[in-house]
Amino acid sequence: MSTTTTTTTAPKLVKRSAPLFTEKARERVMAIVSPLGLLLIWEIAARFGLIDTRFFPAPSSIGGTFMELVRSGELWANTAASLQRLFWGCLAGGIPALLLGIAMGLSRGLRVIVEPLIAATYPIPKSSILPLALLVFGLGEPSKIFMVAIGVFFPVVINATTGVLGIDKIFLDVGHNFHASRWSMFRTIALPGAMPVIMTGVRLGVGMGLVLIAIAEMVGAKSGLGYMIWSAWETFSVEQMYVGLFVIAIIGFVLTLLLNELERVLVPWRRS
Amino acid sequence: MEVALADTGGAIGAGQAQTAAIRIDGLVKRYGPFVAIDHLSLEIPRGQFFVIVGPSGCGKTTLLRILAGLDKPSEGRIETIAPAAGRPGNSMVFQGDSIFPWMNVWDNAAYGLRMRGAPKAEIAEVVGHYLDRTGLRRFAKSYPHQLSGGMRQRVSIARAFANDPEILLMDEPFSALDAQNKLLLQEELLRIWEEHRKTVVFITHSVDEAVILGDRIMVMTAQPGRIKNFVDVTLPRPRDVLELQRSPVYAELVHTIWSSLRDEVNRAKRQAEGEG
Numbered sequence: 001m002s003t004t005t006t007t008t009t010a011p012k013l014v015k016r017s018a019p020l021f022t023e024k025a026r027e028r029v030m031a032i033v034s035p036l037g038l039l040l041i042w043e044i045a046a047r048f049g050l051i052d053t054r055f056f057p058a059p060s061s062i063g064g065t066f067m068e069l070v071r072s073g074e075l076w077a078n079t080a081a082s083l084q085r086l087f088w089g090c091l092a093g094g095i096p097a098l099l100l101g102i103a104m105g106l107s108r109g110l111r112v113i114v115e116p117l118i119a120a121t122y123p124i125p126k127s128s129i130l131p132l133a134l135l136v137f138g139l140g141e142p143s144k145i146f147m148v149a150i151g152v153f154f155p156v157v158i159n160a161t162t163g164v165l166g167i168d169k170i171f172l173d174v175g176h177n178f179h180a181s182r183w184s185m186f187r188t189i190a191l192p193g194a195m196p197v198i199m200t201g202v203r204l205g206v207g208m209g210l211v212l213i214a215i216a217e218m219v220g221a222k223s224g225l226g227y228m229i230w231s232a233w234e235t236f237s238v239e240q241m242y243v244g245l246f247v248i249a250i251i252g253f254v255l256t257l258l259l260n261e262l263e264r265v266l267v268p269w270r271r272s
Numbered sequence: 273m274e275v276a277l278a279d280t281g282g283a284i285g286a287g288q289a290q291t292a293a294i295r296i297d298g299l300v301k302r303y304g305p306f307v308a309i310d311h312l313s314l315e316i317p318r319g320q321f322f323v324i325v326g327p328s329g330c331g332k333t334t335l336l337r338i339l340a341g342l343d344k345p346s347e348g349r350i351e352t353i354a355p356a357a358g359r360p361g362n363s364m365v366f367q368g369d370s371i372f373p374w375m376n377v378w379d380n381a382a383y384g385l386r387m388r389g390a391p392k393a394e395i396a397e398v399v400g401h402y403l404d405r406t407g408l409r410r411f412a413k414s415y416p417h418q419l420s421g422g423m424r425q426r427v428s429i430a431r432a433f434a435n436d437p438e439i440l441l442m443d444e445p446f447s448a449l450d451a452q453n454k455l456l457l458q459e460e461l462l463r464i465w466e467e468h469r470k471t472v473v474f475i476t477h478s479v480d481e482a483v484i485l486g487d488r489i490m491v492m493t494a495q496p497g498r499i500k501n502f503v504d505v506t507l508p509r510p511r512d513v514l515e516l517q518r519s520p521v522y523a524e525l526v527h528t529i530w531s532s533l534r535d536e537v538n539r540a541k542r543q544a545e546g547e548g
């Protein structure tokens with residue numbers, strides 16, 4: 001028999017109280033603080049000559065140029081031109097991609113025909129098509145819109161197909177059992193069922209579209225943010241270049257917020 | 273392969289359990305060399321609550337899917353009664369979660385009616401009725417992920433009933449539920465069914481459930497699926513589940529079905545071990 005030692009240490013209670021700031025609130029604060037901190041360091045470094053202001057002008061002087069460009073209306077005109085191309089390009093690339101992608105998900109026959117074509121053209125760097133686009137569509141708007149459309153098309157078509165193929169087969173059986181027409185299968189099952197995956201594709205596509213519109217406008221355009229950045233290089237107006245980059249970054253950021261909102265509306269059933 | 277039965281008409285009134293709702297003749301279903309269902313012939317009269325029990329993998333779901341027209345038989349004939357104009361032939365309550373996660377409870381329950389273009393007023397009335405009957409009215413605007421498993425299953429049942437089919441096909445609708453919810457849903461199903469007495473083909477693993485719900489029970493053999501025997505349940509309706517379970521007739525029936533099923537379940541087990 002073993003001896004029983006009767007040490008009566010009271011069990012320790014672990015204290016757990018609600019954190020002062022929730023994880024989310026802390027993340028949100030950091031999202032504002034960290035870029036501001038970077039700007040501050042940059043400003044100080046520029047003022048004290050720690051960095052070459054020919055390449056990295058102080059944020060305050062970029063801000064001055066920004067205000068000038070706003071006042072002259074130049075910035076707005078260029079931003080509007082880029083946004084318009086982006087918008088039409090997203091529609092021109094996204095809608096066919098959505099329809100084709102879902103149809104491919106539903107029809108094996110179509111998939112067999114189209115999939116190799118997509119697999120073969122997808123790896124081509126989209127920017128390398130620009131000369132061809134200029135050749136075919138000329139220097140006007142269509143070539144820019146085409147470039148955006150190409151960028152949006154691939155991620156959306158691929159994700160739409162993947163999304164439909166990922167839908168649990170039982171839902172398609174339910175559709176058949178309830179005599180859903182082809183169009184109803186598309187509208188009530190394939191489209192909403194694939195929507196979460198499609199939205200990922202839309203995000204990727206819009207990001208790609210933004211990259212491509214900037215590139216397309218640098219060559220053969222007389223307006224747009226890409227053009228503004230390129231002409232700043234030609235005139236060595238570094239501040240203007242930074243303003244262009246800054247606005248593109250803001251557009252990217254705002255588009256992300258808009259797409260989050262769109263997803264909340266289109267996919268209300270997703271667990272948060 | 274679905275051929276509508278000619279309506280015999282005449283003396284047999286609708287609802288009388290005399291007309292056949294389903295007639296299966298020499299049904300064979302193969303998956304490659306694998307025989308899932310082997311020469312099965314069967315007739316189910318209109319208005320009967322027909323229950324199928326059998327060991328796992330004996331072809332119950334396969335049979336139901338063929339009845340639903342979702343799969344094709346390899347051999348044999350299937351006839352199902354021609355539904356009245358505008359009504360669907362059958363609706364299925366699938367094994368496992370099958371309500372659309374992207375539709376709220378109301379839209380899920382209204383799905384069948386919408387797909388056949390029923391008028392708005394009718395949809396509102398019928399769907400409202402079945403959501404009331406299944407106790408889901410308060411959750412009409414909820415999405416499936418906000419519901420419990422039992423509630424989701426009720427949506428699936430409401431969806432099938434609201435579609436007002438000639439034949440209801442139910443594949444283990446309660447198997448994923450806990451005992452308490454199962455009992456409640458069985459009672460609900462009995463009440464809803466007794467309103468209209470549709471033809472039901474109901475699959476279950478639970479012998480108790482088979483006796484509680486069914487008019488006639490078919491025991492199937494282990495793979496390949498054949499008919500082993502039928503057991504008629506003569507217990508009176510309307511049935512009270514708790515009362516029923518105390519009756520000696522009930523116990524006797526459960527025992528009979530169990531003894532018949534036990535050999536098959538053991539055989540299925542040996543088959544599975546033989547493979548593994």
Ligand SMILES: Nc1ncnc2c1ncn2[C@@H]1O[C@H](COP(=O)(O)OP(=O)(O)OP(=O)(O)O)[C@@H](O)[C@H]1O
Binds near residue numbers: 303326330331333
């Ligand atoms: N698409 C298929 N391809 C190949 N084999 C299949 C297919 N569907 C079913 N089977 C086989 O047919 C047999 C019967 O399957 P079924 O789903 O009808 O069984 P069940 O009686 O419903 O079983 P459970 O009670 O477990 O649901 C099983 O052995 C299964 O593996």
Ligand SMILES: [Mg+2]
Binds near residue numbers: 332333334367443
């Ligand atoms: Mg099954």
